[in-house]
Amino acid sequence: MSDRNAFDFTFTSLKGKPLPLKEFEGHPLLIVNTASKCGFTPQYKGLEAVWQKHKADGLVVLGVPSNDFGNQEPGNASEIATFCETNFGVDFPLTSKVVVKGPDAHPLFKWMVSQGGILSKPRWNFYKYLIGRDGQLKTWFASITTPESAKFQRAIEGLVKR
Template structure:
């Protein structure tokens, strides 16, 4: 796979979500979990989505249960949790693995592009994909989506 647009996910509703349909748009892809200390980042992710979707930014949440079993819910439970607790309106994908042999191909690709440290080591790793489908930057769980550093990276990517 040569760029992020070559990958596809499935939505929480079970529908295909090929990233090629977003070709030419910048993407923010985040592995998420509902029972994590970083879960409140959903609020800032939703704010980014609302602030920048008109500029073309697509925010995509990808639940995983790989770290501390912090996303045990079904697709319906995840959707309900995100909407009721954080008003999440951005696209949420079906739960996948982000590490190990069974890791979703996008996360293997992103780790390969970003180097050893870019491999998800916990929930809420954030991957910025530029308009050409390349990995622009990545951020660990510790970098909040509303931090000045992250907002600057979004602004740079949006040009």
């Protein structure tokens, strides 16, 4: 898996269309496993702010809904989309709901853990993974690190600069 990069993986969009990450090749990515009924769900607001601030710099924020932790994403695609748009004005792309941990984890999450080490394995919702323009994992943040935190903001600035 080490000869791969993030752009080699594909999701299905929340609207049911293929979403190959190859579409974003050359762009930095912020990939976040999300859930609608989690104590960290208000981070959607900060993620949307990061997207709005840096999409002109090429940053792509990608929300990946998952029901893996505490059954906190029970909704179907339509319910997830409505919740995110209505409550947080989410405009960044969202994938269909996937598994992000264990043997059935989406291949991208398996790859990110292989790159970031065992501590990078998502242990709850709202783990944040920063992927460089080269498709390589640059760093990751656990759920407790908010999008507004200084260290996260510095990492995003470093990711988007040319």
